[in-house]
Amino acid sequence: MAYCVIIPLHHPEARRAKTTTLSRAEALRAHGAAPTNPSASWSGIRDDDGMVLFVLCAEDIRTDSAGTRCLLWSPGGGDSPERRERLEHCLRAVEHGQAEALLASARGMCVDPRLVLGVRVERHRGEYWAKWGSAGRMVMPPAYDALERALVAA
Numbered sequence: 001m002a003y004c005v006i007i008p009l010h011h012p013e014a015r016r017a018k019t020t021t022l023s024r025a026e027a028l029r030a031h032g033a034a035p036t037n038p039s040a041s042w043s044g045i046r047d048d049d050g051m052v053l054f055v056l057c058a059e060d061i062r063t064d065s066a067g068t069r070c071l072l073w074s075p076g077g078g079d080s081p082e083r084r085e086r087l088e089h090c091l092r093a094v095e096h097g098q099a100e101a102l103l104a105s106a107r108g109m110c111v112d113p114r115l116v117l118g119v120r121v122e123r124h125r126g127e128y129w130a131k132w133g134s135a136g137r138m139v140m141p142p143a144y145d146a147l148e149r150a151l152v153a154a
Helices: 026-030 081-098 144-154
Strands: 043-045 052-057 062-064 069-075 099-105 114-122 125-131
Touching: 026 052, 026 099, 043 081, 052 069, 052 081, 052 114, 069 081, 081 099, 081 114, 081 125, 099 125
Parallel strands: 052 099
Antiparallel strands: 043 052, 062 069, 069 125, 099 114, 114 125
């Protein structure tokens, strides 16, 4: 599984964290966002600038030629307060034009508060996705093959 560039966050509380990993709620708090429901929230809004912070489970991240993405919210799956909160945060991130994401491992139990991703949130077919980075690939036009063979033969 490939990850995009991970940038150390310069938030003072995150830098002061003594342990390598924190719970989701502790990591959100370390970045200045108070989770609504500490045991169930996977996102929050930073108090000082209104930036939306998402916690992404590393096992759910996908990378292909279009870049890297992680599903944040999809229709179906019930109507819990946590799902409504996540949808509200997705809408706010789309409106804001950007968001930040923390990576969690072990199905969301361990978050390294020192690492953050700058992401954009996009709606696609009713789902909301965090997207970042790009993966370049080179596709040579058919004429290039003939030119390359001619140069090699010369």
